[in-house]
Amino acid sequence: QVQLVESGGDSVKPGGSLRLSCTVAGLTFGDSYMSWIRQAPGKGLECISYINDVGTTIFYADSVKGRFTISRDNAKKSLFLHMDSLRVEDTGVYYCARAVWNWNTGFGPWGQGTLVTVSS
Amino acid sequence: SYALIQPPSVSVSPGQTASITCSGDKLGDKFVSWYQQKAGQSPALVIYQDTRRPSGIPERFSGSNTGNTATLTISGTQAMDEADYYCQAWDGTAVVFGGGTKLTVL
Numbered sequence: 001q002v003q004l005v006e007s008g009g010d011s012v013k014p015g016g017s018l019r020l021s022c023t024v025a026g027l028t029f030g031d032s033y034m035s036w037i038r039q040a041p042g043k044g045l046e047c048i049s050y051i052n053d054v055g056t057t058i059f060y061a062d063s064v065k066g067r068f069t070i071s072r073d074n075a076k077k078s079l080f081l082h083m084d085s086l087r088v089e090d091t092g093v094y095y096c097a098r099a100v101w102n103w104n105t106g107f108g109p110w111g112q113g114t115l116v117t118v119s120s
Numbered sequence: 121s122y123a124l125i126q127p128p129s130v131s132v133s134p135g136q137t138a139s140i141t142c143s144g145d146k147l148g149d150k151f152v153s154w155y156q157q158k159a160g161q162s163p164a165l166v167i168y169q170d171t172r173r174p175s176g177i178p179e180r181f182s183g184s185n186t187g188n189t190a191t192l193t194i195s196g197t198q199a200m201d202e203a204d205y206y207c208q209a210w211d212g213t214a215v216v217f218g219g220g221t222k223l224t225v226l
Contacts, residue, residue: 035215037163037215044206044217044218044219044220045155045163045206045208045217045220046217047214047215047216047217050215059213059214059215061214095162095163097163100165100168100174103210103215104150104151104169104210105151105153105168105169106151106153106155106165106167106168106169106208107153107155107165107208107215108164108165108168108174109164109165110162110163110164111162112162113162
């Protein structure tokens, strides 16, 4: 059974840092293109970062560029998102998701999400 | 930056056909995926590469994409299909989502 499990979400003050993790089971993680997609409360979906199977192609949305860092450990079947200089507008549920094949082919499955709250 | 536009809401009667559109410049030249998000749940892929259904997705879900508009069609809509639906495409750099459409089954 395929499972993506996110962790690391928490409540932090503006300017703080967090590290999110996504552990994958039931699929060949080392062949998978992965992404972080977030959803602000009551809002739509935003892909904030993605990384290819070997970590040589990385994308960041302008909203997080220079503050967030995506990485992966294929041996541990894990995806990470290090978030610095957090802002109130970074509040939301953060999902990890696997690309079906690549960025052109959609994302599935998704994890259950982890909640990040940035508030003073 | 590339934008995908969806109607905020669509209503349909049970058993009827629901159509949700997604518009973008030359969208037909890109592959479109569709996601269903039920209340309190994570999004789930229902259509990818314009027309393909992942394993486990009912046949009543279908997709098309031509010109500037992609369409998700749900035939014989059921109460369980009530959800938010998002379209998504890749513009060559960024993964772009539409704003989402709330499907109400009246």
